[in-house]
Amino acid sequence: MNHGYDFPRQIQFANQEEKQEFSKFPTKTGRRSLSRSISQSSTDSYSSAASYTDSSDDETSPREKTQVNSKGSSDFCVKNIKQAEFGRREIEIAEQDMSALISLRKRAQGEKPLAGAKVVGCTHITAQTAVLIETLVALGAQCRWTACNIYSTQNEVAAALAESGVSVFAWKGESEDDFWWCIDRCVNVEGWQANMILDDGGDLTHWVYKKYPSVFKKVRGIVEESVTGVHRLYQLSKAGKLCVPAMNVNDSVTKQKFDNLYCCRESILDGLKRTTDVMFGGKQVVVCGYGEVGKGCCSALKALGAIVCVTEIDPICALQACMDGFKVVKLNEVVRQMDMVITCTGNKNVVTREHLDRMKNGCIVCNMGHSNTEIDVASLRTPELTWERVRSQVDHVIWPDGKRVILLAEGRLLNLSCSTVPSFVLSITATTQALALIELYNAPEGRYKQDVYLLPKKMDEYVASLHLPNFDAHLTELSDEQAKYMGLNKNGPFKPNYYRY
């Protein structure tokens, strides 16, 4: 998902504060679902599928149940193992859009590059993640898994994983205590010790650091996907406390372009339609911010007949907006005329109460950028304004004179709250994670130090190449003569690191 910068919890390692910080975790975790943009994505996006899960009529905590899968194992904890069959179908459907992983399974299955790998993972548990986990297993890994978010687990998928033999500890609607209990159950096992960590948000890594630091003696590397988690790893590294190599998969080119430009190009339309049924043709729209997210939004809205203008702080991006045919304005110059105001800046208070006061009746306001700070929603919680919830995720804020401003998702990310993420985009991330695990697990001694690494460009290119068959795209191969002329290896990498794409 797109995002600017996520400012994570301060991680303190001074002894005194460690405990405090640690003990604060549970309460903070509540907020996390708002502030961690990537992680949240999966949570919200599977609402459609989620509607097929049982509506939690069984109120018993999974921790109190004893369940056994058909192979006799009970080394897992899920909502209801009986949902496995339904979950299997969800996984199969997801596999259709994630053929890159399936193809990776086939290509690497003979050599089992993860033979001997013991992976402990903490991610959203959805059909797409299941395809990843089962790929890791197919490549030779043993996996124990838990959820990185207390709300995002698809129970039936967890059941299917458990049924197939993965030790999964997760259900939808965990308490904070459950959350850490599940993590602990993944790490703290007799006779089994993880040698790889796959994390999304850094909580698993954090727990191991706090509780089982000796585990790191055997761990060959950490793969981290989220902005937040990556940030924490860089801080550890800066503080000299990172004791294994870590791979930052968040900043790979393919992930960035897909998560931001291409994904937002579609989700802005989807999010607006699902919430408001608005017609785009002829609408006057201002998009705040012309980074990748803004570029995606502008391109889609313009294509559907909206009249779009842009605000920017960076003159280079502003010049790009001009050349792409968008008038660059200040928000207060145009806000009165706009039918929609969309923020994509990664900044805070981009839309202020003053702007909101000047909007016309019926103006739609939403955030595609970052957390929930871009629109000053707090400023709208004053007595003279009336809030009216007209649909899920849609509030009418009503001024004393009757003017209504239509606020979506209470200013949180529209694309996470009100639209879905295509499996194809998740496939790119999952494939990158799998390759990063393979790379770290098999890297010769010394290739990676105790530092945070970007995926080598050649692997980025490999991820891309695995996804080309989805489009029936045929790559051209360099001839020897051409490769020599260009000074390139025929198999890549094809571009210098600073290439802008």
Added chain:
Amino acid sequence: MNHGYDFPRQIQFANQEEKQEFSKFPTKTGRRSLSRSISQSSTDSYSSAASYTDSSDDETSPREKTQVNSKGSSDFCVKNIKQAEFGRREIEIAEQDMSALISLRKRAQGEKPLAGAKVVGCTHITAQTAVLIETLVALGAQCRWTACNIYSTQNEVAAALAESGVSVFAWKGESEDDFWWCIDRCVNVEGWQANMILDDGGDLTHWVYKKYPSVFKKVRGIVEESVTGVHRLYQLSKAGKLCVPAMNVNDSVTKQKFDNLYCCRESILDGLKRTTDVMFGGKQVVVCGYGEVGKGCCSALKALGAIVCVTEIDPICALQACMDGFKVVKLNEVVRQMDMVITCTGNKNVVTREHLDRMKNGCIVCNMGHSNTEIDVASLRTPELTWERVRSQVDHVIWPDGKRVILLAEGRLLNLSCSTVPSFVLSITATTQALALIELYNAPEGRYKQDVYLLPKKMDEYVASLHLPNFDAHLTELSDEQAKYMGLNKNGPFKPNYYRY
């Protein structure tokens, strides 16, 4: 909504058969909701709002209840008069996007052009229709109203209308008997006789013809919106049995362009996303038919990064497709490679079982064109194929080798079943209806004979002009000199009748 040709019931007027035909009505009405495309639109489209209505816990038939509104009147029959307040809010929200009607109210309110008009209406009863009805009232008309579809009534809106004094007879989930009973209650009133008819589908007109032909002595005209209803009127006219002037508002330019080109440009994306969450970028799509609907679909999909090709039978439309950048192919040449197949032809069996057999795994098939005939869905109901309902409106049809074809809305219109119609588009229709009523009611003797008329171009232009303020559009006025040079009246009409727009 777009549609090709709707083939209505044969209307027989030979005495013998009349009764038969009449008695067959109820059973036929059941099918109508499939075959009447326009009418159905509203039905399906407000599912979102509909979710706020009470889920019919009260099983008593409205016909058996006695309800009184706050003014003491009980000349109505709705589900629950107590929902009036909620319905009022829905109407107010709709008003925001239907400012053309509000503006018509203001412009014409002084002169009350419908003073003395007694309008009996039979349409979908939704918030948008309520804005129309209340506009007619504001212009001086008395209104009695019923629903043209047994499923499409928004109960809370009906309640709000009843509360405000309109005699409305409609609820969601009427039986066939209820349906005709409601129509009868609208027409058959002591001390009140309709002099204008506003119909959508022709059932009201039909009932009056059958039961109360004498009413036509006072009726100054019929305004009909649907393809079906218009077709029936032309048949009456051809048979010499039309006894009052009728206005065909279905074929006005603004309605056609908005219902087809502009509306489908948006609804194709919306319908596909809501049902399948598919990513458009890079998808290979074939659109069958390059009329207005096809043009709208192609334009939107191309803009979002799909690779689109087109099939056509008409060389002129094919040439347009070429010039617009779409390869013109035969379906069987490309069907194997396609990720989506979309029909927009108005024809039948455009996608055959043979085509379906050759589609690749995961191919999405849907219909934007006409009724439910374009895809030969019947051919898929064979024992070797498995149908799996994966979401509402989404079926996986599974071949013996495991191949899945994703069929949307069982081949019925995607834009009616799986996306919404913007209030703005409904506003254009409603404004056209209001103007048609005003025109027919006030036309001097002799301007209109007992025939079916298109709205005069000048009125079409007036409808357009009432909608320009929504876009803050500023029209230029001809100078006297320019008007003379062009041979035009400064107030229009500006184009000859054959102008193609």
Added chain:
Amino acid sequence: MNHGYDFPRQIQFANQEEKQEFSKFPTKTGRRSLSRSISQSSTDSYSSAASYTDSSDDETSPREKTQVNSKGSSDFCVKNIKQAEFGRREIEIAEQDMSALISLRKRAQGEKPLAGAKVVGCTHITAQTAVLIETLVALGAQCRWTACNIYSTQNEVAAALAESGVSVFAWKGESEDDFWWCIDRCVNVEGWQANMILDDGGDLTHWVYKKYPSVFKKVRGIVEESVTGVHRLYQLSKAGKLCVPAMNVNDSVTKQKFDNLYCCRESILDGLKRTTDVMFGGKQVVVCGYGEVGKGCCSALKALGAIVCVTEIDPICALQACMDGFKVVKLNEVVRQMDMVITCTGNKNVVTREHLDRMKNGCIVCNMGHSNTEIDVASLRTPELTWERVRSQVDHVIWPDGKRVILLAEGRLLNLSCSTVPSFVLSITATTQALALIELYNAPEGRYKQDVYLLPKKMDEYVASLHLPNFDAHLTELSDEQAKYMGLNKNGPFKPNYYRY
């Protein structure tokens, strides 16, 4: 070429005035090249090829030379028969883009549908026309040809035609006297009498009416291409003086769409670049008029990154502009900010001196619409303004304060003066002309009366179908079942006459 309405000379048939009008011809003809938009197109557009013709070093009038082609014939009059070989190559190049005519030759060659036809033609004489003429010959016709414009003849093409045996009378730079002499030489031949007329502008038709009215006894029909000529024919018809059937090929769908929408989409960019080298990205542009020409201009400029707004007088076109994403404004509201002002209205004085006074420094003004009336150029010829010719077709008009407005083609049609017409577009016109001749020549007695006809839609469709192979487009054929369902003949016509495309 696009055009709004051309107001031709009044043609008077009252005896008294006839002579007067006739004698006024020569002086009027001078202006014609400005006011007749279609006709002019070919004139200007072949400047590139024209540069290959000899630069008229030979000053002898062709009328005074005796020339003989290689077959011994001297029944022609061209600049220099020795240029035939060069002209042949130009014709061959044109044939590559006019494969529809070549294909028509092949399809119809066996049956020689024009066997016995004696066609006298008056059109621009360019490589493209030569392809038409040689097609007519291949289909069995005898042809005599002259130029409809005194400047537009490509001398080398005329030579090639003469060499191949066509009696052509035309050269570049005819005097008015030459012009009528050439026409007369085509018509007034011993032992040969025309039975078909192909005209572009109506001058040939006019001459026959005046001088050789008895010719019409044998003439089976007139085919007229230009707006002007068509207008004159309708006037004749209205006056009851049209004595043979005439075919209006100007208003066929294919010609209109290609001449206006598709052709202007390309020529607006080409004309602006060739004259000013302007960068389009980020430019603020106002397009006056949103008919087909305006739609083409707006679409292209927007696609290249310009920020485009529109002026309109017609609310329906204005609403289309809104839905297509263009702000609808009045010219005086925006003129100060614009980088370019482009007229496409067909009206006069759309850009006035007042507007010009308010333009900013460097603003480009040009006309895509009609004749030379849209921009009030005359108002700029005042002493305080300085005109500076900076390139061919580019004038800087300089205000006392130094402000420069960049006026293109002195306000005449940019697309005719400063860009070219693709052979493909001319092919559509030429094919239509050929089919119209075939239809009129072979029509059974009584199918056509002494009136002006549009080409039957089926023929329009046939013209389109002949051009589809250029795009490798594959038409779909209706099955019997489908044709029946739609109520259509499998071979067309496929649409009702009023279809808007």
Added chain:
Amino acid sequence: MNHGYDFPRQIQFANQEEKQEFSKFPTKTGRRSLSRSISQSSTDSYSSAASYTDSSDDETSPREKTQVNSKGSSDFCVKNIKQAEFGRREIEIAEQDMSALISLRKRAQGEKPLAGAKVVGCTHITAQTAVLIETLVALGAQCRWTACNIYSTQNEVAAALAESGVSVFAWKGESEDDFWWCIDRCVNVEGWQANMILDDGGDLTHWVYKKYPSVFKKVRGIVEESVTGVHRLYQLSKAGKLCVPAMNVNDSVTKQKFDNLYCCRESILDGLKRTTDVMFGGKQVVVCGYGEVGKGCCSALKALGAIVCVTEIDPICALQACMDGFKVVKLNEVVRQMDMVITCTGNKNVVTREHLDRMKNGCIVCNMGHSNTEIDVASLRTPELTWERVRSQVDHVIWPDGKRVILLAEGRLLNLSCSTVPSFVLSITATTQALALIELYNAPEGRYKQDVYLLPKKMDEYVASLHLPNFDAHLTELSDEQAKYMGLNKNGPFKPNYYRY
């Protein structure tokens, strides 16, 4: 202009070879105009303006003439000082599109940041360069200038510069000997010693290295624009022989984006139209290479209705092409069907004789990418193929069976040979050069070592900001609170160095 990699002459510094290499210069320089892509741009692009210069009727060498400007100075050598007035007008016209430089003059004029600077420059001498030179003068510099290309000088502009007091040594059509004589006259002056060098291609720098190495004692820095010159500087640096700081302005973001993406988006259309008058609508086009140049070409052609597919060697770029809606193919799979083949790869022999043999009749082949290597033109110079020059820059290559392939610019860069570069793009480069001079001249001791530097991002942003007024773009300023939240300085830089834009 876009370009891949230019492989410059080897610069040898071993004493022995120095003389040899040096003496080889003149013959090599002849080739340079082909192989140096940037430098060549200005040469070709001003053909339009160039047509206004006198057609060299005066055959006397400028070196043999004595000319004096109106102030009595004769420290210059141009074709004809009397053309100064005409040249002045050309400069004034260029100033209109280069308002960033004018604005830089105004902002910096008070402080005269180049007071004391003695700049020796070697660039194309065109109206746009004149605006740069006069800006440097306005900021306090003394300038001596010569041409970097023997053909590209606009004589009248050189005259205008000489008249205004700049010591310029340049004319169109210099001999090789003239070329070095002019450079020498710039550097080797009594009583004046350069302290700044502005170079385009590296010849001036090279000459100083060879002849006057002591000059570098006073030189504060070199500003180099071209790929070639930058490459030579990096080689010097690597060899430890660079003795002053150098600024690489070629790789600044703004220059790259404008030179490649935005400029090619327009020039591909312009170049194709001017040479072939081809209609874009419906044409099948393959673009080889989807870097910035390819992206620009694809976007423009698609927008005008062409059906575009892409070849790529890099899977990441290939994936971008897919998401942008272009089918990714191998050239040999599609070459038979294509109407146009366009190369944008920076590689060699991308289009081989084998491909050319399989193209269809009328296929257009051209190169937008790099030098003249992409199309294997040499392979077409075989006896069985006939070459026919049909227009300037357009050859028909004719196969024995009559098939014609249309080759543009003999495979050299289309955008340099057949279209123009907008002044706005040149303005960005010129402004960057001016800022680089100011930065190097004023940098405190030690900020820059003897190395090659990229312009600091903040200056890149400043260049962009100076160009925003051209678009009437209004930047938003960060509030203190926002700047703090983002961790940014309110005045930039706003992005990390690796930001991809």
